[in-house]
Amino acid sequence: VILAAHDAASKFGFGSTGSPLMSGYTSVHQELEFAMADFLGYPRVVLFSSGYLANLGVAQALLKREDWFIQDRLNHASLIDAAQITGAELKRYPHLNNQKAEDLLKADINRFKLWATEGVFSMDGDSHDLFIAALSAHTYNAMLWVDDCHGVGVMGDKGRGVLDTMTLSQAEVPILSGTFGKAFGTAGAYVAGSDDLIETLIQKSRTYKYNTALPVPVVAATLKALEIIQTEPWRREKILELIHLFKQGCEQYGLSDLAKFTNSAIQPIMLKTEAAALEKSAYLKQCGIITTAIRPPTVPKNQCRLRITLNSELESEDIDVLIQCLIGNY
Template structure:
């Protein structure tokens, strides 16, 4: 490596470490309580889903072997796309290998320099990157502020306008106002795209998310969902009418130029989807866990957000404090995500606590006791400062 490149990497590392933003991977241990993942319904650990994946691998092989448009689109992929379309109340669905690729693929295929994209300020990075990749004119409206969005749309002279929002915001846990977004978009002749990665399986009618079967595709023309969160497997999909899906098949580069999802994953997802639709008790247990945690956390005086979803952020503000709390929790056998800028805005570092249907009351009590311990020790440190 040349000296210039070594210096560039060293400078970037030093800056990120000095600002308390250097990330490290942790090897997940079986004896650690996980309050950081997105397996909201516990289906990643459901033996029925695991067995469906193993059976799929025995039947179809370990991988698809090619892209969907070559020879990698197998009958199990077709069955999953049909099931996802029916679940979300859409005409068609299209599988992608990851949620990031789905968002990039949709925005790159639909938008160009003659398109105006309007994004919620707290949208996921993949949506921001997809808009940049498309070359479209991009504006960001204030978080969940449809008045600001309407003002921006009113000033746009573009014939093709696209409004883009997360469904459930991954760092705050709050939910987009789908009704207002749909109304404003229709009034301003814009299409609405909702990335409901964290709502699928958890919210809405039959678990179909905050913008699924409760909404017509005329109201939410572009619906993106991921399979690696509440459904417990991997990959993503886009749902909409036939014209949208056919356009993506022809023009979405992240769909065309990549190997299809492993068929065993598709088989496992079909089983997970059947469980989500047929066993609402998993969502009921998850919602009970959320209510229990929030009531107890409020009693402790913890800085809760307004989230009613499995994502329960504790905004601590200071990045060093956030890292200390996360490290203290780790020593107590509890893993919680320590989220710092640039993932969240400056001054809003937080512990991102996520709840699952697999958590018991004892698990949540352990978490609450550990958080109370961090709170007490933090107060002692402030007293002695």
């Protein structure tokens, strides 16, 4: 990945010179868009400079003031901010509560509704039942948008994320977005959808038209990262093994009441108070383990936690050390 970025920098320079519609779009950008579309199983993909800008751009291009933007209460701040800049009416439902979401879909049936949820929630590691969500969206003529930053590249047999694990496609989820800053290890973001959707974003998204394009070295590095994701499934298999070992260790040493077990690489340890989270995070750092203490406003009051994130570079011995540190026995 580093070598790919180096080679591209030597050939193209490091800066991208302008916005995609001016001078910032190259054949390398196009190659990544085509490769991501093929990988995800969508007709077309467009690149954005960051996940935040992608989410703002999608909402701004699709929503008008009289529309409804339906969201999970724990959606990322970028999706909340996206509702604010569009002027659309933000309607939020309790976390993962499909019935409450469906109640919103039923109301005012003639109003356009964009429904956004995360594939894997960044601070909880859990997921909506997207099969049920897709059925609800189809029934009540809403457009479903899944932001799968923490799923694509890590989850599913082919690494296509949460949709891969639930055997879903563009037919059920018309808009799929994500970032390259997580499993890909680079930077930037993408939105996948139909030809019409992507062309609409290119023409109407201000965060696409008026923002500097991704530097070519970053795009080239992402292409190489995508190749690794597709050709080295052992990385995903290893993460599944580490998740199992983590859960097993927590159960063995009495941490089950604190652990919020998930099927993703994100495994929260609930410590409630800020003091407890900060103290445990500092202790783990002394042990050589980096785990951020998550506090309000990122999470609700009295839901402070450690956010354990597992990756394929870890070994079973690392999980053993982590468990011993969590119980204060290291």
